[in-house]
Amino acid sequence: MSKPILDVIGLTMNFGGIRALDHLDLDVYAGEIVALIGPNGAGKTTFFNCLTGMYAPAEGEIRLTSPETGKQTLLAGLKPNKITELGMARTFQNIRLFSRMTVLENVMIGRHCRTRSLIFGAIFRPRKTREEEQDTVDRSYRILEKVGLSGQVDELADNLSYGAQRRLEIARALATDPFLLLLDEPAAGMNPQETAELVDLIRRIRDDGHAVLLIEHDMKLVMTLSDRVFVLDYGEKIAQGTPAEIGVNAAVIKAYLGEEVLDEEMP
Amino acid sequence: MDYFIELFCSGLTRGAIYALIALGYTMVYGIIGLINFAHGEIYMIGAFTSFIVATVLSIYGFPLAAIVVVTGISAAIWSSAYGYTVEKIAYKPLRNAPRLTPLISAIGMSILLQNYVLLAQTSDFLPFPELIPEFAFMEPVAHIIGSSDLVILVTTAISMLLLTLFIKFTRLGKAMRATAQDKTMALLVGINVDRVISATFIVGSLLAAIGGLLIASHIGQINFAIGFIAGIKAFTAAVLGGIGSIPGAVLGSLILGLTESFATGYVSSDYEDVFAFSLLVLILILKPAGLLGRAGTGKV
Numbered sequence: 078m079s080k081p082i083l084d085v086i087g088l089t090m091n092f093g094g095i096r097a098l099d100h101l102d103l104d105v106y107a108g109e110i111v112a113l114i115g116p117n118g119a120g121k122t123t124f125f126n127c128l129t130g131m132y133a134p135a136e137g138e139i140r141l142t143s144p145e146t147g148k149q150t151l152l153a154g155l156k157p158n159k160i161t162e163l164g165m166a167r168t169f170q171n172i173r174l175f176s177r178m179t180v181l182e183n184v185m186i187g188r189h190c191r192t193r194s195l196i197f198g199a200i201f202r203p204r205k206t207r208e209e210e211q212d213t214v215d216r217s218y219r220i221l222e223k224v225g226l227s228g229q230v231d232e233l234a235d236n237l238s239y240g241a242q243r244r245l246e247i248a249r250a251l252a253t254d255p256f257l258l259l260l261d262e263p264a265a266g267m268n269p270q271e272t273a274e275l276v277d278l279i280r281r282i283r284d285d286g287h288a289v290l291l292i293e294h295d296m297k298l299v300m301t302l303s304d305r306v307f308v309l310d311y312g313e314k315i316a317q318g319t320p321a322e323i324g325v326n327a328a329v330i331k332a333y334l335g336e337e338v339l340d341e342e343m344p
Numbered sequence: 345m346d347y348f349i350e351l352f353c354s355g356l357t358r359g360a361i362y363a364l365i366a367l368g369y370t371m372v373y374g375i376i377g378l379i380n381f382a383h384g385e386i387y388m389i390g391a392f393t394s395f396i397v398a399t400v401l402s403i404y405g406f407p408l409a410a411i412v413v414v415t416g417i418s419a420a421i422w423s424s425a426y427g428y429t430v431e432k433i434a435y436k437p438l439r440n441a442p443r444l445t446p447l448i449s450a451i452g453m454s455i456l457l458q459n460y461v462l463l464a465q466t467s468d469f470l471p472f473p474e475l476i477p478e479f480a481f482m483e484p485v486a487h488i489i490g491s492s493d494l495v496i497l498v499t500t501a502i503s504m505l506l507l508t509l510f511i512k513f514t515r516l517g518k519a520m521r522a523t524a525q526d527k528t529m530a531l532l533v534g535i536n537v538d539r540v541i542s543a544t545f546i547v548g549s550l551l552a553a554i555g556g557l558l559i560a561s562h563i564g565q566i567n568f569a570i571g572f573i574a575g576i577k578a579f580t581a582a583v584l585g586g587i588g589s590i591p592g593a594v595l596g597s598l599i600l601g602l603t604e605s606f607a608t609g610y611v612s613s614d615y616e617d618v619f620a621f622s623l624l625v626l627i628l629i630l631k632p633a634g635l636l637g638r639a640g641t642g643k644v
Contacts, residue, residue, distance in 0.1 A: 129532060161534035173529045175522050185515075186522045190534025192515055196543060199514040210515065253534050 080142050080149070081106050082288055083128075083165070083257055088137035090120075090127055090312075097123045099312040100137070105257060107144040110279065110289045112299040114323075115309035116332060121292045122170060124309070125259055129167050130157040141165060144256050162190045166250035167259035170292075172242050176235040180226055180245055183234050184217040187252025217252060223285075224248045224278060240271040244278065251282065258282060260291040264298050276302055300324065308332065346488060351609040352602065353489040357562070359601025360500035364555030365578035366585070366593040367507065368427075368548030374524045374588040375544050377443065381450040382430050384575015385457035386549045390423040390556030391472075391566045392461060398473045412475050419553040426457075427549030428542055436538070454572070461568040468567065475561040492562045499558060503551060504594060511590065516543055524588070580624050586637020595635055599623070 081104035090098040097120045105111045113121050126132045128139060130152065139152040141163055150163055166187075175183050192213060198206035221227045224244040229237065234245060243263060250258055263279070264272045276298060283289055293299050299306060300320040308316040308323060310332040316323055323329055365387050372380045397418045401411045434453045438446040476492040511517040523530040523540045531537050559574070560566045577600065585596025600620055607619035627635065 131528070131532075157528075157531040158534050158536050161532060166534075167532060169529075173526060175525045175529070177525060178518070178521060182518055182521075186518055186530075186535070187533050189515060189519050189522075190536075194515050196516065196546065199510055199516055213515070249533060 079107070079144075080147075082142050082144050083290065084138075084140040084142070085128075086138045086140075088124070088127060088134050088139065090123055090132060090134045097312050098127065098134070101309070101312070101314055103307055103314070103317075105288050105290050107256070107288055108283065108286070109304045110283050110291070110302055112303035112306045112320075113290065113292050113309065114294070114296075114299055114306060118311075119309040120312040121309055122261060123312075125167060125261055125292065128152070128160075128165065128259065130155050130160045141257070158190065161253050161255075164254065164256040165259065166253045166255035166257075168243075168246040168250050168261055168263065170261040170265060172239075172246055174234040174242060174245060174249070177233065179231050179233055180221065180237065181214075181217055181230040183245055184220055184248050184252045185213050187249040188213045188216060191254055220248045220251050223251070223281065225274070240267055240274075243267065243271075243275070247278065247282070251287070255287060257288045257290060260289060260293075262292055262294060264293060264295045272298060347609065350488045351605045353493055355602035355605030356598065357493040357496050357601070358605055359581075359598035360496050361555050361559050361562075361574070362578045362581045362601055363594045363597035364500055364503065364551045364558075365574055366582040366597045367504075367590065368552050369579050369582040370585075370587055370590060370593040371520075371544050371548050373582070374590075375520060376435070376439075376541060378435060378446050379450065379579065379587075380430075380435075380545075380548075381447070381575065381579075382434070382453035382457060383427075383548065383552060384571035384573075384578070385454050385461075386423050386427050386430070386571070387552035387556045387574055387578075388461065388566075388568065388571025389426050389457065390419045390549075390553030391560040391570060392465060392556075392568075393419040393422040393553070394557040394560055395470055395472055395566055398475060402473050408475065408477065411473075415475065416554065416557055419557050420550045423549040423553035423556070424546045427545040427552075430457075431542060431545040436541075454575070458568055458572065465568065469565045470567065472560040472564050472566055474564065475557075492558075496558045496562060499554065503554060507547070507551070507590070510547070516540070520544055577620070580620065583634055584624055584627055586634030588638070589634070589636045592634055592636035599635075 083105040085101060085103040088098055088101040089096070101124065113124065115121055123132065127134045140149055141152055142149045143164055152160055175186060178186070192209050194206040194209055218227065218230070221230060224247055226241060226244060226248060229241065234242065237245060247260070247263070264275055267275060272295065279289055279302060303320055306318065306320055306323045307314060308329050315328045315332055316326045318326070365383065368383045368386070369380060372378060372383070394415045398411055398415045401414060430453050434449045435446050438449055476495050479491045482491045482494060511520060519530070519535045519540045520543070522535060523537050527537055578597065581597040581600040582593045583596070584600060585592030585594070603623050604616040604620050608616045
């Protein structure tokens, strides 16, 4: 097997005296959908924050390897915008769109790190700048079409329905051309119909060549969608494997349902 | 009636100059939540740079149009360099400090720049060469509105238009709006926030430099302290219109300029500041966020 595109080794994160992540190992390969699950407070979002450079972990290594160039980068100390430039983008559990900008503008912002023009370009508008802007608009339209928002490009992000806002967040992340997309509870608060559409969208994103690492509480979604599952509890990895393996893992059931349940049901 | 129109025009001119400076305050506040007290000094440096370049070029007898263009460009570049540097050394290291810290740093920078110009140049008022000629076509209305007033109004209007287009449509303008709305998220979508902040200071300084050149040529003399007064007025105008809002800064500036002008004309020039600041107090009591400001809910 080729090298993983994301390789996390021994990641540890402390908040004061509390160990939020404890020597966590995790890897994601190109073309995979990997789920990260665990009870509330298990450290899943903290893990995402470490990956994207918002937190500085106490110990451990995070390596990102571009599947195209094979170039490996150690993420330690890199700023969030650099990490996004390398090819890893994320969405948030509580939606964080630029609410006073239009749908199209939100996606165009995602193209920022793939485009170059600055003050000089803005003032003199050479051909390169104009071509770049046109390319940004074209790509943004294509992405919006992919997530099913092409009918609402000029709407303010704030005015979209909840499900649409979630899809716009994904669109904005996709605009940065990531080879790895991190989704933090993408199905949270969605109705069954919206969830079904989301499953479909995530599959299409994977088929387009983006690997996906997602945090999710919706077990049905996790079990149908993911190739592999990692389970966290109190900052430690308690299990990893295929959805089928995780479904019957005693440690996982214990973490989710408590010890007594396990004793009663499995004598 | 002529007197009213005359006061109105001179008020607009004043307001236009305030607006050029106020935009720098409001843009910087919008993006990093800092009142950049050194901004008035950037404007003063723009005026001084214009003075030096214009005087030297006049001595060598260059044509007026060439002098205006070269002076404008030099002032813009030089002021931008100062604005950029001030941000890098006085604010960037304090990016994550409590809010009062960069504010004190800004006041320090303001005092430093004033005294630097005082020492490097002079404390005297310097006569500024007249860069804007009396246009022949303005002759019939010259008793109401002067040629330099017209130039100031037109230049300001064009600057505002270009700024609006810049913020609305360009890649950097979008990045500025995104950074102003949510800095962390901007970082996460791959925007180099430090660079966007630098660009904001550069654009703000550029506008202030244009203001410095125009006002120096309009009034005809400059000294090291002009930045302080103009800075306070422009800051007032920005607050009046709702700090952080670009149209608000322009509106606030025009209202402030007109108020001052009418107060001077109908009451006494001694009272211009009294009226201006009474108006500010009144508006802030009735509408604390300023005329076009968003009511602050504070970030959670």
